[in-house]
Amino acid sequence: MDHPKRRDYRRSLKIALAVTFVFLLVEIAGGFVSGSLALLSDAGHMFSDVLSLLLSLAAVTIATQLPTTSRTYGYHRVEIFVAFINSLVLIGVSAGIVWEAYLRFQNPVPIEGGLMFAIAFVGLVANGAIVWLLHGSRDLNIRSAFLHVIGDTVSSVAVMVAAAWIALTGQVIVDPLLSGIIAVIIVISAVRILRETVVILLQFTPRDVDFDAVVRDMTSVEGVENVHHVHLWSLCSGINVLDSHIYSCERDVAKIEGMKQEIKARLKKYNILHSTLEFECEQCRECALVEGVLEHPE
Structure with a gap:
């Protein structure tokens, strides 16, 4: 970290x-x-x-x-x-x-x-x-x-x-x-x-962090459809931690990495200095590339 x-x-x-x-x-x-x-x-x-x-x-x-x-x-x-x-x-x-x-x-x-x-x-x-x-x-x-x-x-x-x-x-x-x-x-x-x-x-949401604002900042990144399983807590004073699943139908690995870095940059203003972001697609089976796996290879 x-x-x-x-x-x-x-x-x-x-x-x-x-x-x-x-x-x-x-x-x-x-x-x-x-x-x-x-x-x-x-x-x-x-x-x-x-x-x-x-x-x-x-x-x-x-x-x-x-x-x-x-x-x-x-x-x-x-x-x-x-x-x-x-x-x-x-x-x-x-x-x-x-x-x-x-x-x-x-x-x-x-x-x-x-x-x-x-x-x-x-x-x-x-x-x-x-x-x-x-x-x-x-x-x-x-x-x-x-x-x-x-x-x-x-x-x-x-x-x-x-x-x-x-x-x-x-x-x-x-x-x-x-x-x-x-x-x-x-x-x-x-x-x-x-x-x-x-x-x-007890790993509650930090008292000085607006949870809804964090979610809004994450979902407003271009290419992000939604987020779920968001967990936010503090490791110690001034170091907050987050893990979340990100819904996106983006196929390009480079763009996905760009989205991830943009989200992490936005999270820093909340003192979220360590984050684990898992990208997945909820609706499009063709988007299995997001997970790095092709279900129906040609």
Whole structure:
């Protein structure tokens, strides 16, 4: 398959992984010292980020391996599996944050707002740098890791706001309140990625492709009578696959090849980068030449 060249995110992922791990340790220590649930919750999310980035790096590395006779599509689908796992982890971590926030509502604890603010600010800078490193990817695997970091960036801002409020008013209830809000935002983002991965893993028609438009483009090629048995799915992010039977009564092999290339050229705008097209004639028995076989040779 002729796949478009993609940006190599391995170096960016390695840097992001190192920065995230270091700040994870900082947040854990800061959360215990300051007593902030928001910091400890964010540390939990940072731990899921470390796992996410590690899995994403592994997936990107594995996906570069060439196809083999036993794995003819290579390892492109690995990124989807990793994105699926990452999304489930995000949802699980968020559920834990919500539960802990509920417990804090029942039993508020004192919090050192100044320390909480300082650590959150450092986290904001670190997460901002990682967001810049990972932005722009179309791979669900990288996007799921990117969303992890986006969640942490939003979380850092929320923790800073909570810290400032606590320092000014002494109302520690804002800490679990913002933690719960952050968790809900994270779940919404994770569910979106999860839905996309399920669509790909179950080989549904890609959500961003108009199936009817694909069929219209195929049938509008000169010489094509109709199409049937059209199957359209995604191999991974940005690589869609199609197979179809093409009805045509064209006898000239060269013209048939020209029709095939024209169809494939039109399919590329839908990111259909691999297609299998079988030409056949439904009505004219004399058109057996299309299949390369003469039923009644002279």
